[in-house]
Amino acid sequence: MASNEASAPKLFTHAEVSQHNDSKETWLIIHNDVYDVTNFLNEHPGGEEVLLEQAGKDATEQFEDVGHSTDARQMMEPYKIGEIVPEERTKASDDKSKYPSGGSAGHDDARYLCISNCHYF
Numbered sequence: 001m002a003s004n005e006a007s008a009p010k011l012f013t014h015a016e017v018s019q020h021n022d023s024k025e026t027w028l029i030i031h032n033d034v035y036d037v038t039n040f041l042n043e044h045p046g047g048e049e050v051l052l053e054q055a056g057k058d059a060t061e062q063f064e065d066v067g068h069s070t071d072a073r074q075m076m077e078p079y080k081i082g083e084i085v086p087e088e089r090t091k092a093s094d095d096k097s098k099y100p101s102g103g104s105a106g107h108d109d110a111r112y113l114c115i116s117n118c119h120y121f
């Protein structure tokens with residue numbers, strides 16, 4: 001049905017994304033989503049160089065290493081053009097986008113601290 005087609009994201013392989021790797025067409029993969037940042041190169045507060053270095057590649061690690069703000073994460077939405085095909089998705093990367101605050105070990109630690117505090121007061 002038509003409504004179904006409109007909501008389905010376009011799917012790309014790593015090979016397809018890697019062909020768009022220069023300043024004329026700059027595509028990036030972040031958390032298994034594909035972004036066309038060609039028109040964002042000039043506007044990126046971190047400069048176009050860093051984006052061009054990652055052009056055509058998975059830039060998830062570099063993106064997260066910088067510790068981008070919530071503003072930055074909202075800013076990237078309009079540049080999303082699709083997603084990586086399910087069979088080529090990075091598991092860790094998928095998990096991180098769904099649970100940005102970290103893994104289960106962190107949660108256990110936090111809960112332990114909370115219990116100790118409650119007891120203390």
Ligand code: HEM
Nearest residue numbers: 037045046050051054059062063066068069071072075076
């Ligand atoms: C569409 C994707 C991206 C968007 C919308 C974006 C947006 C931003 C924004 C708004 C800032 C200002 C600081 C902040 O608000 O966090 C920033 C800084 C920066 N970004 Fe990005 N960014 C993107 C991708 C990337 C990637 C892939 C890299 C690394 C390869 C990168 C590297 C940096 C660096 C190095 C800074 C400067 C940090 C500083 O000076 O402290 N960005 N970016």
